[in-house]
Amino acid sequence: MTQRTTPPCVLRRPGSKGRRPRAAQESTSTRTFTRRFREEIGISPGQWLTRQRVERACTLLERSSLPVDEVATAAGFGSTASMRLHLHTELGVSPSAYRATFRGRDH
Structure with missing residues (x-):
């Protein structure tokens, strides 16, 4: 089954919680x-939402100098620990290591 990156109906903002309102x-x-x-996108709403949050966190880590805890909040994670766990699960790196990779390219 092919997975789409953006569903036809966006659940809610990545920072919001739950799928019941949608x-x-x-x-x-x-x-x-x-x-x-799941039939339309190929993954559950929770998995999709987590991926959206990880993508937002990556963008913020690449393009901003916000502290990691502020990146976690801005990306919609409930805690910095949660963001660390999901970044490690999805990308295999910590937020600091991810940021250092991109900072190294700019300097």
Whole structure:
């Protein structure tokens, strides 16, 4: 199954929590919304949302000098530890190592 990068209906901003409000807007149950989302996109809404947050964190780490804890908040993670875990899971590096990679290219 091919995975799309952007779903036809965006759940909510990456910084928001939960999928129930979007399911309610679509006049469907959370279970049906999740099933349809997975069929259309190829991953669960939670996985998609985490990937969006990781992408936002990466952009901020590359382009800003915000402290890591502020990057975590701006990207929608509940904590710095959560962002570290997800960056390591998705990319295999810590936020500091990711930032250093891009800072090394600029200098």
